[in-house]
Amino acid sequence: MAFSIAPGIWPVMITPYHDDKTIDFKAIELLSNWYVEKGCAGIFAVCQSSEMLYLSEQEKLDIAKATADAVGGRIQIVASGHTADDKPTQFREIENMMKIPGIGAYVLVSNRLDQDHEGEAVFEANAQEIFQQYPEIDFGIYECPAPWKRLVSTEFLRKAGKGGRLVFLKDTCCDYELIRERLKAVEGTSLKIFNANAQSWYDSVLHGAGGYCGVMANFHPELYKWAFDHRDSDPERAQMVAHFLTMAGMIEMRIYPCNCKYHQKLVDVPMSVYCRSADCARLDKNARGEVEALIAMENYVRRQLGI
Numbered sequence: 001m002a003f004s005i006a007p008g009i010w011p012v013m014i015t016p017y018h019d020d021k022t023i024d025f026k027a028i029e030l031l032s033n034w035y036v037e038k039g040c041a042g043i044f045a046v047c048q049s050s051e052m053l054y055l056s057e058q059e060k061l062d063i064a065k066a067t068a069d070a071v072g073g074r075i076q077i078v079a080s081g082h083t084a085d086d087k088p089t090q091f092r093e094i095e096n097m098m099k100i101p102g103i104g105a106y107v108l109v110s111n112r113l114d115q116d117h118e119g120e121a122v123f124e125a126n127a128q129e130i131f132q133q134y135p136e137i138d139f140g141i142y143e144c145p146a147p148w149k150r151l152v153s154t155e156f157l158r159k160a161g162k163g164g165r166l167v168f169l170k171d172t173c174c175d176y177e178l179i180r181e182r183l184k185a186v187e188g189t190s191l192k193i194f195n196a197n198a199q200s201w202y203d204s205v206l207h208g209a210g211g212y213c214g215v216m217a218n219f220h221p222e223l224y225k226w227a228f229d230h231r232d233s234d235p236e237r238a239q240m241v242a243h244f245l246t247m248a249g250m251i252e253m254r255i256y257p258c259n260c261k262y263h264q265k266l267v268d269v270p271m272s273v274y275c276r277s278a279d280c281a282r283l284d285k286n287a288r289g290e291v292e293a294l295i296a297m298e299n300y301v302r303r304q305l306g307i
Contacts, residue, residue: 003104003105003138003167004167004190005042005076005078005104005105005167005168005190005192005210006041006042006075006076007041007192007210007211008039008040008041008042008210008211008225008228009039009040009041009211009212009213009217009221009224009225009228010040010041010042010043010044010078010194010211010212010213010217011035011040011043011044011213011217011218011221012044012047012048012049012050012170012196012213012214012215012217012218013031013032013035013043013044013045013046013047013049013050013063013067013218014031014049014050014051014218014257014260014261014264015028015050015051015055015063016028016031016261016264016269016271016272017271017272017274017275017276018272018274019272019274021274021276023059023062023063024271024272025062025066027269027270027271028063028066028067028070029066029069029070030269030270031264031269031271032066032067032070032071033070034268034269035071035075035221036071036074036075038221038222038225039221039222039225040075040217040221040225041075041076041211042075042076042077042078042104043067043071043075043076043077043078044077044078044079044080044107044142044170044213045063045064045067045077045078045079045080045103046060046063046064046079046080046081046097047079047080047107047142047144047170048142048144048145048146049215049218049256049257049260050063051257051275051276051277052080052081052083053083053146053147053277054276054277055081055276057081057092057093057096060081060093060097061081061096061097061100064077064079064081064097064100064103065100067079068100068101068102068103069102071102072102073102076104077102077103077104078103078104078105078106078107078140078168079097079100079103079105079106079107080097080106080107080108080109080140080142080144081093081097082094082106082107082108082109082112082142083109083112084112085112085115087129090112090130091130091133094106094130094134094137095134098134098137104138105137105138105139105140105167105168106134106137106138106139106140107139107140107141107142107168107170108127108130108139108140108141108142109141109142109144110123110141110142110143110144110149110150110151110152111144111147111148111149111150113126113127113150114126114150120153120155120156123150123152123153123156124156127156127160131163131165138165138167139165139166139167139168140166140167140168140169140170141166141168141169141170142169142170142172143169143170143171143172143173144172145172149172151172151173152169154178154181154182154185155185157169157182157185157186157191158185158186160191161185161186161189161190161191162189164189164190166190166191167190167191167192168191168192168194168210169182169191169192169193169194170194170196170213171193171194171195171196171197171204171209172196172197173197174197174199174200175200176200176203176204179193179195179200179203179204179207179209180203180204180207183204183207183208183209187208192209192210192211193209193210194209194210194211194212194213195209195211195212195213195214196212196213196214196215197214197249198212198214198215198216198245198246198248198249198252199246199249201214201224201242201245202227202231202238202239202242202245205228205231206231211224211228212224212228214249215249215252215256215257215260216245216248216249216252218257218260218263218264219248219251219260219263219294219298220245220248220298222302222307223241223244223245223298223301223302223305224245226238226241226305226307227239227241227242227245237305241301241305244297244301248294248297248298251290251291251294254287254290255278255279255280255282255283255287256278257275257277257278258273258274258275258278258280258282258283259283259287259288259290259291261273261274261275262283262288262291263291263294263295266291266292266295267295
């Protein structure tokens with residue numbers, strides 16, 4: 001158990017496609033480099049933003065390998081792809097993903113550990129079975145909203161953190177008070193909690209969270225990084241940036257990840273807006289205008305910060 005998660009900003013990687021619906025590996029390379037250049041601490045690959053429920057088992061591995069190859073060890077990578085229902089396939093998913101050099105931890109999806117809503121005992125038993133099966137692997141947990149959101153109990157986090165089997169939590173509870181409780185429960189352990197919620201992430205960081213791991217790091221990760229880095233040295237401006245990020249985060253409810261790909265296409269990494277998980281025909285003039293307005297506001301904030 002040697003993988004120590006770097007604090008900071010962790011984007012949830014999107015999957016670019018060609019117009020013929022195949023994966024655009026050149027755009028994956030460019031996007032990976034973009035994350036590095038923007039100062040991200042790491043990348044969460046093969047997650048819901050990657051449309052992992054719409055990828056084949058081999059595509060998941062190919063995307064993770066392409067990301068790791070492009071990053072070349074410059075920043076950390078964790079990966080999931082934990083979507084199977086049956087245990088043998090889940091185990092194979094774990095084994096094959098962790099054969100890829102450069103993947104530091106495998107991120108379990110919480111709802112896969114309690115698929116029939118049977119409760120805490122079943123959840124913990126399934127997690128412990130995986131931990132015991134793979135003592136050499138560092139694990140994370142992602143409270144993935146699809147196919148349904150299964151929050152992890154604070155007591156489980158306390159025990160898993162102290163046991164050294166978890167190093168990463170992508171927290172999607174969207175409840176700053178609950179996150180504060182979770183942070184107290186894992187204090188002093190190797191488990192770092194990363195808030196996925198654009199509204200409450202900054203409060204979590206001020207109370208000891210590892211950073212931000214969410215959708216909006218695909219739009220403007222350097223603004224999250226600025227607030228994170230200046231929370232002590234320039235708290236007033238850092239808080240104002242956090243307020244902006246709260247409002248900007250509302251756009252994730254508008255045809256994501258199609259709108260994110262449109263944003264990338266306009267300002268950073270050329271890619272198709274096509275997605276397998278969303279109908280991008282809904283990205284109409286109004287939705288595109290919202291993205292263009294966000295870009296103008298991002299640039300204004302950057303000028304105010306001198307970045």
